[in-house]
Amino acid sequence: KPATPAGTAVPQVAGRIESDGSSTVGPYTQAAAEGFERANSGAKVVVGISGTGGGFERFCKGETDLANASRPIKYTEAVKCQQAGIRYIQFLVANDGLSVVVNRANTWATCLTVDELKRIWDKGSKVDSWKDVRPQFPDVKLKLYGPGTDSGTFDFFTEKINGRSKQSRSDYTASEDDNVLVRGVQGDQGAMGYFGYSYYVENKSKLKVLRINGGGGCVAPSVRAVQNRTYRPLSRPLFIYVKRESFRRPVVAAFIRYVIENEAKIATKADFIALTKAQLAKAKRQYNTAIRNR
Amino acid sequence: MRIGLQEDLDTLQATLLDEGELCIRSLRGVMQAVRERDPELADEVIAFDDEVDSRYMAVAQEVESLLARQTPVASDLRFVLAAIHINLALERVADLCVTIAKLTKLVYEVSPDVKLIEAFEEMASRGEEMLRVSLDSFVKRDLAGAESLVDLDELIDRANRRVVQHLMALGGNPSLREWGLRMIVVSRCLERIGDHAVDIGEQTAYLVTGEFREFTDASHPD
Amino acid sequence: MRIGLQEDLDTLQATLLDEGELCIRSLRGVMQAVRERDPELADEVIAFDDEVDSRYMAVAQEVESLLARQTPVASDLRFVLAAIHINLALERVADLCVTIAKLTKLVYEVSPDVKLIEAFEEMASRGEEMLRVSLDSFVKRDLAGAESLVDLDELIDRANRRVVQHLMALGGNPSLREWGLRMIVVSRCLERIGDHAVDIGEQTAYLVTGEFREFTDASHPD
Amino acid sequence: MATGEATAADQRIALRAPRRRWGEDVIKGALALCALLSVATTIGIVAALFLPAFEFFEEISIVDFITGTNWAPLFAPSSFGVLPLVAGTLLVTAIACAVCMPFGLGAAIYLSEYARARTRKSVKPALEVLAGIPTVVYGYFALTFVGPRLQDLGLPVGVFSALSAGLVMGVMLIPTVASVSEDAMSAVPRDLRDGAYALGSTRLQVATRIVVPAAVSGIIASYVLAISRAVGETMIVLIAAGGQPNLAWNPLEAVQTMTAFVAATGQGDTPTGSIEYKTIFAVGATLFVMTFVMNLLSIRLVRRFREVYE
Amino acid sequence: MVTVPESQTVPVTLPGVNVDAVAERGRPLPARELREVVFDVQGLGVSYSGNMALQDVSLEVYRNFVTAFIGPSGCGKSTFIRCFNHMNALIPGARIHGRILYHEQDLYGTDVDPVEVRKRIGMVFQKPNPFPKSIYDNVAFGPRVLGMTDGLDERVERALHQAALWDEVKDRLKASALGLSGGQQQRLCIARCLAVEPEVILMDEPASALDPIATTRIEDLMHELKRDYTIIVVTHNMQQAARVADMTAFFSVTRGGEGQRTGILIEYDATDKIFTQPSDKRTEDYVTGRFG
Amino acid sequence: MVTVPESQTVPVTLPGVNVDAVAERGRPLPARELREVVFDVQGLGVSYSGNMALQDVSLEVYRNFVTAFIGPSGCGKSTFIRCFNHMNALIPGARIHGRILYHEQDLYGTDVDPVEVRKRIGMVFQKPNPFPKSIYDNVAFGPRVLGMTDGLDERVERALHQAALWDEVKDRLKASALGLSGGQQQRLCIARCLAVEPEVILMDEPASALDPIATTRIEDLMHELKRDYTIIVVTHNMQQAARVADMTAFFSVTRGGEGQRTGILIEYDATDKIFTQPSDKRTEDYVTGRFG
Amino acid sequence: MSAVSAGLRSSRRRGVWAGRLFMAFLLLSLAIGFATLLTLVVQVVFKGVEWVDLVLLLEPPSADPQIAGARPAILATIYLGVLLLALTVPLGVGTAIYLEEYANRNRWYNRLLEINIQNLAAVPSIVYGILGLAFLVRGLGLGRVLLAGAMILTLLVLPTVIIAAREAIRAVPDSIRQGAYALGATRWQVVWRQVLPAAVPGIATGSILALSRALGETAPLLLVGALTYVSFNPTLLGDFTALPVQIYQWVARPQPEFRDTLAASGIIVLLVILLAMNALAIWLRNRYERRW
Ligand SMILES: Nc1ncnc2c1ncn2[C@@H]1O[C@H](COP(=O)(O)OP(=O)(O)OP(=O)(O)O)[C@@H](O)[C@H]1O
Ligand SMILES: Nc1ncnc2c1ncn2[C@@H]1O[C@H](COP(=O)(O)OP(=O)(O)OP(=O)(O)O)[C@@H](O)[C@H]1O
Ligand SMILES: [Mg+2]
Ligand SMILES: [Mg+2]
Ligand SMILES: O=P([O-])([O-])[O-]
Numbered sequence A: 001k002p003a004t005p006a007g008t009a010v011p012q013v014a015g016r017i018e019s020d021g022s023s024t025v026g027p028y029t030q031a032a033a034e035g036f037e038r039a040n041s042g043a044k045v046v047v048g049i050s051g052t053g054g055g056f057e058r059f060c061k062g063e064t065d066l067a068n069a070s071r072p073i074k075y076t077e078a079v080k081c082q083q084a085g086i087r088y089i090q091f092l093v094a095n096d097g098l099s100v101v102v103n104r105a106n107t108w109a110t111c112l113t114v115d116e117l118k119r120i121w122d123k124g125s126k127v128d129s130w131k132d133v134r135p136q137f138p139d140v141k142l143k144l145y146g147p148g149t150d151s152g153t154f155d156f157f158t159e160k161i162n163g164r165s166k167q168s169r170s171d172y173t174a175s176e177d178d179n180v181l182v183r184g185v186q187g188d189q190g191a192m193g194y195f196g197y198s199y200y201v202e203n204k205s206k207l208k209v210l211r212i213n214g215g216g217g218c219v220a221p222s223v224r225a226v227q228n229r230t231y232r233p234l235s236r237p238l239f240i241y242v243k244r245e246s247f248r249r250p251v252v253a254a255f256i257r258y259v260i261e262n263e264a265k266i267a268t269k270a271d272f273i274a275l276t277k278a279q280l281a282k283a284k285r286q287y288n289t290a291i292r293n294r
Numbered sequence B, C: 001m002r003i004g005l006q007e008d009l010d011t012l013q014a015t016l017l018d019e020g021e022l023c024i025r026s027l028r029g030v031m032q033a034v035r036e037r038d039p040e041l042a043d044e045v046i047a048f049d050d051e052v053d054s055r056y057m058a059v060a061q062e063v064e065s066l067l068a069r070q071t072p073v074a075s076d077l078r079f080v081l082a083a084i085h086i087n088l089a090l091e092r093v094a095d096l097c098v099t100i101a102k103l104t105k106l107v108y109e110v111s112p113d114v115k116l117i118e119a120f121e122e123m124a125s126r127g128e129e130m131l132r133v134s135l136d137s138f139v140k141r142d143l144a145g146a147e148s149l150v151d152l153d154e155l156i157d158r159a160n161r162r163v164v165q166h167l168m169a170l171g172g173n174p175s176l177r178e179w180g181l182r183m184i185v186v187s188r189c190l191e192r193i194g195d196h197a198v199d200i201g202e203q204t205a206y207l208v209t210g211e212f213r214e215f216t217d218a219s220h221p222d
Numbered sequence D: 001m002a003t004g005e006a007t008a009a010d011q012r013i014a015l016r017a018p019r020r021r022w023g024e025d026v027i028k029g030a031l032a033l034c035a036l037l038s039v040a041t042t043i044g045i046v047a048a049l050f051l052p053a054f055e056f057f058e059e060i061s062i063v064d065f066i067t068g069t070n071w072a073p074l075f076a077p078s079s080f081g082v083l084p085l086v087a088g089t090l091l092v093t094a095i096a097c098a099v100c101m102p103f104g105l106g107a108a109i110y111l112s113e114y115a116r117a118r119t120r121k122s123v124k125p126a127l128e129v130l131a132g133i134p135t136v137v138y139g140y141f142a143l144t145f146v147g148p149r150l151q152d153l154g155l156p157v158g159v160f161s162a163l164s165a166g167l168v169m170g171v172m173l174i175p176t177v178a179s180v181s182e183d184a185m186s187a188v189p190r191d192l193r194d195g196a197y198a199l200g201s202t203r204l205q206v207a208t209r210i211v212v213p214a215a216v217s218g219i220i221a222s223y224v225l226a227i228s229r230a231v232g233e234t235m236i237v238l239i240a241a242g243g244q245p246n247l248a249w250n251p252l253e254a255v256q257t258m259t260a261f262v263a264a265t266g267q268g269d270t271p272t273g274s275i276e277y278k279t280i281f282a283v284g285a286t287l288f289v290m291t292f293v294m295n296l297l298s299i300r301l302v303r304r305f306r307e308v309y310e
Numbered sequence E, F: 001m002v003t004v005p006e007s008q009t010v011p012v013t014l015p016g017v018n019v020d021a022v023a024e025r026g027r028p029l030p031a032r033e034l035r036e037v038v039f040d041v042q043g044l045g046v047s048y049s050g051n052m053a054l055q056d057v058s059l060e061v062y063r064n065f066v067t068a069f070i071g072p073s074g075c076g077k078s079t080f081i082r083c084f085n086h087m088n089a090l091i092p093g094a095r096i097h098g099r100i101l102y103h104e105q106d107l108y109g110t111d112v113d114p115v116e117v118r119k120r121i122g123m124v125f126q127k128p129n130p131f132p133k134s135i136y137d138n139v140a141f142g143p144r145v146l147g148m149t150d151g152l153d154e155r156v157e158r159a160l161h162q163a164a165l166w167d168e169v170k171d172r173l174k175a176s177a178l179g180l181s182g183g184q185q186q187r188l189c190i191a192r193c194l195a196v197e198p199e200v201i202l203m204d205e206p207a208s209a210l211d212p213i214a215t216t217r218i219e220d221l222m223h224e225l226k227r228d229y230t231i232i233v234v235t236h237n238m239q240q241a242a243r244v245a246d247m248t249a250f251f252s253v254t255r256g257g258e259g260q261r262t263g264i265l266i267e268y269d270a271t272d273k274i275f276t277q278p279s280d281k282r283t284e285d286y287v288t289g290r291f292g
Numbered sequence G: 001m002s003a004v005s006a007g008l009r010s011s012r013r014r015g016v017w018a019g020r021l022f023m024a025f026l027l028l029s030l031a032i033g034f035a036t037l038l039t040l041v042v043q044v045v046f047k048g049v050e051w052v053d054l055v056l057l058l059e060p061p062s063a064d065p066q067i068a069g070a071r072p073a074i075l076a077t078i079y080l081g082v083l084l085l086a087l088t089v090p091l092g093v094g095t096a097i098y099l100e101e102y103a104n105r106n107r108w109y110n111r112l113l114e115i116n117i118q119n120l121a122a123v124p125s126i127v128y129g130i131l132g133l134a135f136l137v138r139g140l141g142l143g144r145v146l147l148a149g150a151m152i153l154t155l156l157v158l159p160t161v162i163i164a165a166r167e168a169i170r171a172v173p174d175s176i177r178q179g180a181y182a183l184g185a186t187r188w189q190v191v192w193r194q195v196l197p198a199a200v201p202g203i204a205t206g207s208i209l210a211l212s213r214a215l216g217e218t219a220p221l222l223l224v225g226a227l228t229y230v231s232f233n234p235t236l237l238g239d240f241t242a243l244p245v246q247i248y249q250w251v252a253r254p255q256p257e258f259r260d261t262l263a264a265s266g267i268i269v270l271l272v273i274l275l276a277m278n279a280l281a282i283w284l285r286n287r288y289e290r291r292w
Helices: A026-039 A051-060 A075-083 A114-121 A152-162 A178-186 A197-202 A223-227 A250-261 A263-269 A277-293 B003-036 B039-070 B074-106 B114-139 B143-170 B174-209 C003-036 C039-070 C074-106 C114-139 C143-170 C174-209 D008-014 D022-059 D062-067 D083-114 D117-132 D135-152 D162-186 D190-198 D203-214 D216-232 D235-240 D258-266 D275-309 E019-024 E077-083 E114-120 E135-145 E152-162 E166-172 E182-194 E212-225 E238-244 E271-276 E281-287 F019-024 F077-083 F114-120 F135-145 F152-162 F166-172 F182-194 F212-225 F238-244 F271-276 F281-287 G013-051 G054-058 G071-102 G108-121 G125-139 G146-171 G174-182 G187-215 G219-223 G243-251 G256-288
Strands: A014-021 A042-047 A066-069 A088-097 A099-103 A111-113 A143-147 A173-175 A191-195 A207-209 A211-213 A235-243 E037-048 E051-062 E066-070 E094-102 E121-124 E200-204 E230-234 E247-255 E261-270 F037-048 F051-062 F066-070 F094-102 F121-124 F200-204 F230-234 F247-255 F261-270
Touching: A014 A026, A014 A051, A014 A250, A026 A042, A026 A066, A026 A250, A026 A263, A042 A250, A051 A066, A051 A075, A051 A235, A088 A197, A088 A223, A088 A250, A088 A263, A088 A277, A099 A178, A099 A197, A111 A114, A114 A143, A114 A152, A114 A211, A143 A152, A143 A178, A152 A191, A173 A178, A178 A191, A178 A197, A178 A207, A178 D135, A235 A250, A250 A263, A250 A277, B003 B039, B003 B074, B003 B114, B003 E212, B003 E238, B039 B074, B039 C074, B039 E238, B039 E271, B074 B114, B074 B174, B074 C039, B074 C074, B074 F271, B074 F281, B114 B143, B114 B174, B143 B174, B143 C174, B174 C143, B174 C174, C003 C039, C003 C074, C003 C114, C003 F212, C003 F238, C039 C074, C039 F238, C039 F271, C074 C114, C074 C174, C074 E271, C074 E281, C114 C143, C114 C174, C143 C174, D022 D275, D022 G071, D022 G108, D022 G125, D022 G146, D022 G187, D083 D117, D083 D162, D083 D203, D083 D216, D083 D258, D083 D275, D083 G013, D117 D162, D117 G013, D117 G187, D117 G256, D135 D162, D135 D235, D135 G013, D135 G243, D135 G256, D162 D216, D162 D235, D162 G013, D190 D203, D190 E121, D190 E182, D203 D216, D203 E135, D203 G013, D216 D258, D216 D275, D216 G125, D235 D258, D258 D275, D258 G125, D258 G219, D275 G108, D275 G125, E037 E077, E051 E077, E051 E094, E051 E230, E051 E247, E066 E077, E066 E238, E077 E200, E077 E230, E077 E261, E114 E121, E121 E182, E135 E152, E135 E182, E152 E166, E152 E182, E166 E182, E182 E200, E182 E212, E212 E230, E212 E238, E238 E271, E247 E271, E247 E281, E261 E271, E261 E281, E271 E281, F037 F077, F051 F077, F051 F094, F051 F230, F051 F247, F066 F077, F066 F238, F077 F200, F077 F230, F077 F261, F114 F121, F121 F182, F121 G174, F135 F152, F135 F182, F135 G187, F152 F166, F152 F182, F166 F182, F182 F200, F182 F212, F182 G174, F212 F230, F212 F238, F238 F271, F247 F271, F247 F281, F261 F271, F261 F281, F271 F281, G013 G256, G054 G071, G054 G256, G071 G108, G071 G146, G071 G187, G071 G243, G071 G256, G108 G146, G125 G146, G125 G219, G146 G187, G146 G219, G174 G187, G187 G256, G219 G243, G243 G256
Parallel strands: A014 A042, A014 A066, A111 A211, A143 A173, A143 A191, E051 E261, E066 E230, E066 E247, E121 E200, E200 E230, F051 F261, F066 F230, F066 F247, F121 F200, F200 F230
Antiparallel strands: A066 A235, A088 A235, A099 A191, A099 A207, E037 E051, E037 E094, E247 E261, F037 F051, F037 F094, F247 F261
């Protein structure tokens, strides 16, 4: 096994950490866990992918130490946690840029405005052809692909584009599995879809990403654009929620520390976008406060 | 219903009755020969025995085949066993006729004693009647008919005894003596034809009741 | 091997042989009675017939039961059919003995003709021999033995003819005449015992060869 | 050996059991308990599905649920007409049946009537392997192989379609149908075949007019099994059918089935306790009721045919 | 010969006797020359995957006779009877040697269609095997598959009449054949076979699964049918062969070199002959139950 | 009686005759008073779910006799024989009325344990049903379940000897019983039953699945076994009953009000009597094949 | 019925063609299944065979596809298999025995039980997942542990195993049971010593085939909490993952190394495990298959 990364003089910790939640964040946590376990041979981290909602449910029942979330906790969930006496700290661990993609054979569309996206995706939308999006587009049938209605991605996208979470037209092909969406877009000239940045990155050669005009001009998703917040409004944060009680356990604290310290490396490994300096600083602050208060 | 079996049983009975008829013809023929002292006719009767024998053989063959093929039991079996005995009895009757015919031939030159001939005639016609009755009651499974044979037989026996007395009284004349010696056998033959008819009756009784029983027992005369 | 069948067949044969033995005893007894003019002995022979009859009945019953139960075919069936015939023949032999006994009783006061008695003795001993040979060859399924009976029978027949000649020559004496008339029947009875032995032989031949065949035919004398 | 000396009195005692056989009763009890587990399972399923489902129906009219033609529980505003899911389920099932029924039966006929004993012995288990492949694998096969091939054929079919999912599901079910039907057909006594041959029938006539009718109850049983497997199948539709509730009855389009909805929503990030979350149970309960009714019908049906033919 | 002049005697009448009938019903079979040969089997042998099950059988089957095959188990009776209508062709590995001429035509010649053969030569099996269909459909099955659908109803009725079943089933032709008793089922199978108007009926132990009463009825039926058909029957029940058959063939088994058992024909003769005076010791031993 | 003095005559010797043996083998059965009653059946009836299958049967079964039950199909023979060892208890819905005394003890009394009954009263079935185990294990099964494991080997050998099977299987006791021929299998089943030393053996059509040769052997065996056992046998084969049984009971069927068929005992007598002079017309009709 | 002199030649060309067409259809039916299987396997093997190596078998999962393995998943799948066997076989066979040997089928509750089991067999696996989540994980408080997974899979396959075991038990001929009862065996002795040994091959193959299906299940395991990243070996009461879950997760990854190659190699491993089990089932079936 590779040795402990140089520079981390943290003493070895041991113990088990339970995490569950978003399937989007799962790979991130997993990558972190892998490195952490390598550094601390007595530590075990397990990662589940029950979905953000499922993760919070378990979390608020006290079953897990960490909840991976592709969106902030909702009010109803927070209430549940409170009722169960679960207190937690929210760590922002990475960024994601939801990418809107079309088929590579789509020669006409390069940049869409948020309004245009809303016209396409909003509830009751009758946009069936690219021509309906913009008159100069050809009359190619528009085929839509999007994530499952219960995913954080869907919530985020609908909120930012359509103005209200979950408000969306429903006649599109949905899949929990973003690879499936990739396939869909790849196989259909008139296709349009949206999903996490990582799926775009890994499939750059098969897809064409659209630039989004969120008021500040056309911007394509990229690490830079997300980090400097020019890619709007589809940059989104990814979180790990930590139970305060668990945080008292050295192994959990050590894990969070490991995540914060190695955030950029982990993000790259998992195809996410690393935190901005400000975000990282905030995370470190949070961590330190937590350490003090535990 | 086992059609094959019933057919076979019917055939068997028919052959037997056929044989019975031939026996009766034989008896009539031989009595005519006795009455008319006709050696040719006697010869014909002797030859006619072949006819009866062929029926006898046919019955025997049919019985064997039927037993081998049909596995008769209970009354069917009794019928077959009765048929065997009746067949034998009839064959004997025919043989007795042949014996009479032969005896007749030996003494045909001798002019016969009329009374004796009359007695023979009577015995023969009684014998014929008995044969008829016996076969008839066999066919009808008629127990009473079969039992009536005992009384009929008594009449033949009486005639036989009269013949013997008469012959004994006859005396003297040497040619007549030989004739008498022959005739006593003829009488005995006729008497035995009655016995055979009684045998047939016994078989009928056996067939009907399922019990072996001799109507009369030679060693226990009533 | 059908044990039950073979046992039944064995029993049947044993009963038959038993009956045969009794017949032979009967024959000896009645000859003694003839020789010694002993009416009591004659009565005993008459009574002894019951013994034979019981065997006769036993055989008949066994045959019926065997046929009903065992379904014999082929040689087994022929054996049973032969047994029926042999049983009848033996019973007749015993009956003939009874007849002789009765005749003896009728004439026991008459002092007999010595030559005739001798002839009877000869006939009886030949008859006994024939019965033995017939049963023996039956048991051994010995065709040659059975066929030898024809020759033996010829001897009895000859004796019978001699007796008849002799009786015919006897003449005169009225008491002797009655005696003669009775004795001709005795002779005939003895002769017929031989005939029955031949019948048994014929059954043996049938059993062995499977073919119906009369050794001699009354209507076709050779 | 008959115990010759034993008196009647001895035997009087002997006919009683020497001792009570407790073990037998205990065993019977234990076995009955095993059987009761299945009852407990059913009760559990009913409770797990129907209690939340009742809560759901307190908020959503059951009539709307059953008769509604728009399924958008997780959209805002939401809509809870289950018919599109039912339609999707039925459509995919129908396609799968269209594949597995004739071809499964064909394979069964081949194996039982045409193949030699040796061939049968090796082919049947090989076919059964097909039934053992994880359904995830089939799902991707449908998506990455069958779908594109359908497009290659020039069909106006999307990447996701009821058709490709149904076809693959059908193929997956061929061994099920073939195996159960073949068992039923092998159980048709040789006598019947001989009887038909002896009347001058050809092999075709024997197979179609004698063997198949005589085995019909087994064949129906295999069909029912296949249908319920198709209705209950999750992964293939989840991956390949496209998660789009659709009442169009068009096999070329994407559909969502009830199982796919339950599976997708079950692992999504819907907050538990929300009305949206309870739809899982409402749909699950509907699915349960559907399969239950179908099963009762099929038990009836199979029994009727049994009565006629046995 | 009978020269005793009949005129001299009053005709002797005995009740119940029909002497002519006796003569007509005469037991002896027609002489060999007068019999019409249906099958002429010449040196027939059958092997299963190389093992000879039956060897060198030659015999003639005559028209309107009942011919029975008897013999110990495994002597190849079924194998033999199945040769007559190509049923062996259904058994993988079965091979036929020698010839069977059917009306002088080679049954195994090239170009002979088993379907045609089976149409002319019907078969009834050991266990009644009615199809799980209605009584009517059972009988109509054969005509239907053979395309003889004209006047189907009459055909079915005729066949059921011939099989002595009509009266028992005429009110429930549409009922399932499986509701019939065993004996009725077997008669139905016979009717089914008669419906295609075969010339020959093969029966492989047709009554061995039936009780004695049903058996009797089947035997009676065979007795009836032989007026119109030629019947070949395999039976384990010697009494049955004895009762129904005109000719009987006795088969037995020889043990070859490596303990291999091969069936051979021992004796073929009139049934009476077989059961009263078989000419072969082995036949005698078998029929008297002294085998083995 | 025989007063013809034997001394006067040379002993008559005829070959092959043993007159004593004849007397000993005398056919007539022991008188009724001398027979030992094993089963005393009194007014027995059996109903299946309320339908009377058998009614009002009373008879006595005697020790060391073979007692046969015959009758048309469905007359309740099997039903009856299964009453003797509680096998009906395994059929749901079967109810027994009346009594069976076994050595004067009520077989259906309270406290009677079917297992004990079945130990004393063995049963052999229509189709040979060897267990799919080795020959040895088949025979040893009964002793083992009954805990009679002392001297098991001898017990097995003895049973096989008694069943006349030892010589045929002694070299392959460990081989599967399914490799035996049908007749051997049935004898194995008999051996299996003998191994638990029953007093009575019930046989329900024990030879109906066998060929004639195997049947003969089973019949011989029954003949042998009756010396030590009491045997009750149901058979369809009347000839078989006639051959093996000392006593025969004939059952028939009456049709009740609603076409319901109930079995009744018609006649029970010595076998000879049944087959030569049955006292009931129905028996006669049945045994002569004139039934129905 | 005039003499048939010719016409044994086929007269029906149409029938021949129909036969050939039908045959083609049958072959096509078979081919579809095999073609699919072949394509599938070829695709998977083509993609993944290179990565089936010691790393895959021995290493824990990793974010780096190059060093990612599936050891915990493979082990857990094997554990699951063993646990499943240990749980389903006794429960399933016990239930089957109860239903076949003990339950009185005339009682409504037993009939209901049967229908219930048939119905459970058709309940979608996802519903079992819901059940497991509600009652095992939460209700029983078992947590998301291997045992809970095994238990839910047990419930999932139990109906199938019960049905297979019932079929196997039912296939044991009744004659075997009767034979054992008649020797004085108690009910349990009959079941344990005769019925079960005879039914073992059927039970084994049925169970294994059901099991191999269960091991390929993903959906219910996801619901009861199979995790996707577990780096250590599974324990009975600890967190676990399973091979199909692992595959499912890999497939959903954006990186092609996971999505295609690693997933394919995982599928190969799973297929090998399942094939081994199927092979075992087939071997058992062929080895112990019985003919009665
Ligand atoms: N399909 C087959 N494959 C191989 N051998 C066979 C086949 N059918 C029969 N045999 C063998 O051929 C021989 C004769 O069998 P066949 O069935 O013709 O005998 P059988 O006389 O009809 O016997 P049974 O009286 O038992 O019906 C036997 O040794 C048997 O094992
Ligand atoms: N288990 C059962 N349940 C209901 N009825 C039954 C059962 N067993 C037998 N019967 C009925 O009882 C009657 C007598 O049957 P049983 O089997 O005793 O007759 P059998 O004389 O043995 O007939 P066979 O000669 O056909 O064996 C029949 O009418 C039958 O339908
Ligand atoms: Mg055969
Ligand atoms: Mg019965
Ligand atoms: O798994 P999610 O990130 O879509 O909740």
